[in-house]
Amino acid sequence: MSKLAIPALCLFLCAAPSFGQSAADVAASPGASAPSSTPLDAPAADAQPAPEQIHVVAQRPGSGLWKVSKGEHVLWVFGTYAPLPKNMEWRAHRVEAAIAGAQEYLAPPGARANPGFFRGVTLLPSLIGIRKNPDGATLRDLMPPADYARWTELKAKYMPDNEAAERERPIFAAEALMRSARKQAGLEGDDAVRKRVGELVKKNRLKYTSSTVELPTDNARTLIKDFKKTALKDVACLSTTMARLETDIAEASARANAWARGNLDEIRKLDFVERDEACFKSVFDSAIFDGDPAYKNMRSLMREKWLASAENALATNASTFAMLQIKDILDPKGVIAALAAKGYTVEQPD
DSSP: OOSSSHHHHHHHHHHSOOTTOOOOSOOOOOSOOOOOSOOSSOOGGGSOOOOOOOOOOSEEOOSOEEEEEETTEEEEEEEEOOOEETTOEEOOHHHHHHHHTOSEEEEEEEEEOOOOHHHHHHHGGGGTTTTBOGGGOOHHHHSOHHHHHHHHHHHHHHOTTOGGGGGBOHHHHHHHHHHHHHHHTTEEOSHHHHHHHHHHHHHTTOEEEEEEEEOOOTTHHHHHHHHHHOOOSOHHHHHHHHHHHHHHHHHHHHHHHHHHTTOHHHHTTSOOSHHHHHHHHHHHTSGGGTTOHHHHTHHHHHHHHHHHHHHHHHHHOSEEEEEEEHHHHHOTTSHHHHHHHTTOEEEOOO
16 A cells, blocks of 8 residues: 555555454544543543553464355355454464465455555655644644543553654544554554465465555645645544543453454454544545545445455355455445345355
8 A cells, every 4th residue: 555645644544453443334423522621631640551461372263264155166255353462373274274275365355546656756745744734733722622631641651752643633643542552552463364364375376366446646646735734524533542442452352362262252242333434534534535536435446346356256266265354244234245145155154
């Protein structure tokens, strides 16, 4: 994903898993809470000590494989989850067997804006200051007093040396806070799982099919200019991140272990909604992208491209392997539900 077009700077907020794995197609609650009489600067001394790091060293099998079939043709779908404890070892036997017997690999849906190297270099100067709020505004200026007081507490606890965050847009401050809190708790993304899958795909020489949507970059310079001067409704993104942050950290071990053990009953209890949706909508529902329907319709384009690839694979291959975020597998409006609605047989793991 290129950082040289503005939407790509924010795509990670909807694509990368958050503590709650929340990016379903459900609207977030509007706005932030109303101002209160809470002091603007809560003393750092009142902040609770950072949580102890979470360590899981036992080998875990991960979630099982969903089986989508039509006649004798099968699509095996593996669901990923994050965050995971840093030291958790993933036992990939079931995935190894499925990949070994497959002819094709369907990569997860994605989007990128790639202007090319030389054109990208010319855009670099315009990216200076892109993370900052328009007109020199600070988070204190943008946030209700109660929310800003909470921000000062969490900032002192998780990233006391990051003074630049005070002048950043709430959406970027939220990402920095989440990343720092996750690191302090000994949590990380699912990169190790994805890397292992990639190694197995390469080892078995599967046909690689991308479902990445290429976003237009002809108008990149104008998008950058408009983004830098446009105020986003992204206070809700930071507010929602703060509201869920510490509860999600405390529950992260249980949630990760639910995935690691393939406990579907527990996995289905996870919240797949609020935080990422608030962040996504604050950017892509803004007027900045009114002239670029590909950005406005990015998620539906990603969905349609993956579904087309899946149907083609099911018609062509005896066996195909795919990897999706587990929230997308369980989403009643997601791609697996769409395949079931088209008449394919869908069987969940035992």
